[in-house]
Amino acid sequence: MSGNTFGSSVRRLTLTLAIVGGSPLAAQVDLSGTYDVGTLTPLERAEVHGENLYLTADEAAEIEAQAAAFVARRSEASDPSRDAPEAGGRIGGYNMFWIDRGETATSVDGRFRTSILSRPANGRRPPMTPEGAARLEGLLDAWRIVWRNPDPTTTRNDGTAWWLELEGPGPYDNLEQRPMAERCLFGSRSTAGPPMLPNIYNNHKTIVQTETHVMILTEMNHDARVVHLAPEEPKGTVPALLGTSFGRWEGDTLVVTTRGFKDIPPLSGASENLEVVEWLSRREDGGLDYRFEVSDPTVWTESWGGEYGWRPSDGKVYEYACHEGNYALGNVMRGARALEREAAGTRTGE
Numbered sequence: 219m220s221g222n223t224f225g226s227s228v229r230r231l232t233l234t235l236a237i238v239g240g241s242p243l244a245a246q247v248d249l250s251g252t253y254d255v256g257t258l259t260p261l262e263r264a265e266v267h268g269e270n271l272y273l274t275a276d277e278a279a280e281i282e283a284q285a286a287a288f289v290a291r292r293s294e295a296s297d298p299s300r301d302a303p304e305a306g307g308r309i310g311g312y313n314m315f316w317i318d319r320g321e322t323a324t325s326v327d328g329r330f331r332t333s334i335l336s337r338p339a340n341g342r343r344p345p346m347t348p349e350g351a352a353r354l355e356g357l358l359d360a361w362r363i364v365w366r367n368p369d370p371t372t373t374r375n376d377g378t379a380w381w382l383e384l385e386g387p388g389p390y391d392n393l394e395q396r397p398m399a400e401r402c403l404f405g406s407r408s409t410a411g412p413p414m415l416p417n418i419y420n421n422h423k424t425i426v427q428t429e430t431h432v433m434i435l436t437e438m439n440h441d442a443r444v445v446h447l448a449p450e451e452p453k454g455t456v457p458a459l460l461g462t463s464f465g466r467w468e469g470d471t472l473v474v475t476t477r478g479f480k481d482i483p484p485l486s487g488a489s490e491n492l493e494v495v496e497w498l499s500r501r502e503d504g505g506l507d508y509r510f511e512v513s514d515p516t517v518w519t520e521s522w523g524g525e526y527g528w529r530p531s532d533g534k535v536y537e538y539a540c541h542e543g544n545y546a547l548g549n550v551m552r553g554a555r556a557l558e559r560e561a562a563g564t565r566t567g568e
Contacts, residue, residue, distance in 0.1 A: 257324040262343065401541065446463065
């Protein structure tokens with residue numbers, strides 16, 4: 219008996235047992251595998267596209283060619299005789315060796331998309347409610363106070379210990395003041411989710427499926443989501459950073475509902491009232507179709523969502539030892555102490 223025939227027989231037997239035994243389980247497929255979710259398609263649609271959800275094949279090819287040309291330019295060898303960067307200037311972070319957004323635009327049902335978001339119709343997150351806007355402003359106020367930064371969208375780096383001019387604690391007094399992503403406690407851009415969104419690098423995910431659970435391991439930042447295969451939310455759960463996920467089968471599609479978040483989920487702007495529903499189904503090429511719906515009535519005026527494809531990958535998800543090699547975090551603190559010593563010497567005339 220061939221593997222495909224054997225698998226089909228097992229699925230038919232599972233469905234028969236479910237019907238005969240009165241079980242709520244439907245026919246299941248195995249979603250296990252490793253996937254690359256990187257894509258050139260942006261989460262939100264550029265306003266120039268309006269409510270147009272689709273790109274032509276030529277437009278998608280042009281985007282891919284432009285991205286490839288950009289990567290080629292940025293990957294050229296550096297000039298060894300170049301001058302040092304301007305003092306106090308921004309020199310950037312990673313070079314293109316580390317960045318991997320993907321090489322193609324995402325397609326759904328064979329058509330290229332202008333954005334991952336498809337709901338609302340303009341492909342952009344809806345406006346915030348007054349309560350949500352006030353909450354976000356409160357978080358930004360806390361940022362301004364804690365980090366002593368008058369503009370939370372930028373960094374202030376003028377080569378001096380500017381925080382000594384302010385009253386109260388400074389932004390570099392101890393390691394736990396630094397943002398959680400900087401401390402490698404979770405990945406940026408809701409990459410582990412929910413919803414699980416593409417990042418600028420480390421875009422691999424591995425799914426391991428058993429009869430009772432589905433585990434989704436995210437390459438960045440080594441987060442592992444555990445989905446309980448149960449029709450209702452497990453009892454006795456407590457608020458968690460990634461919430462509590464429970465799933466059910468609708469035919470060959472796994473439907474995952476997640477709620478029970480802590481007060482600041484990884485999804486930017488969301489609150490503890492966040493609820494996310496996700497749909498994962500197998501594609502003919504071995505990849506997955508991933509669809510999601512985000513609801514948080516205290517933050518957004520309406521729900522929003524979208525879909526994109528996860529490509530099958532032969533790559534491996536290596537350990538993301540971010541904190542073990544996080545020399546930058548210690549150097550941030552050392553640099554702050556050096557600037558403070560320099561400021562103290564300037565004041566004393568040393």
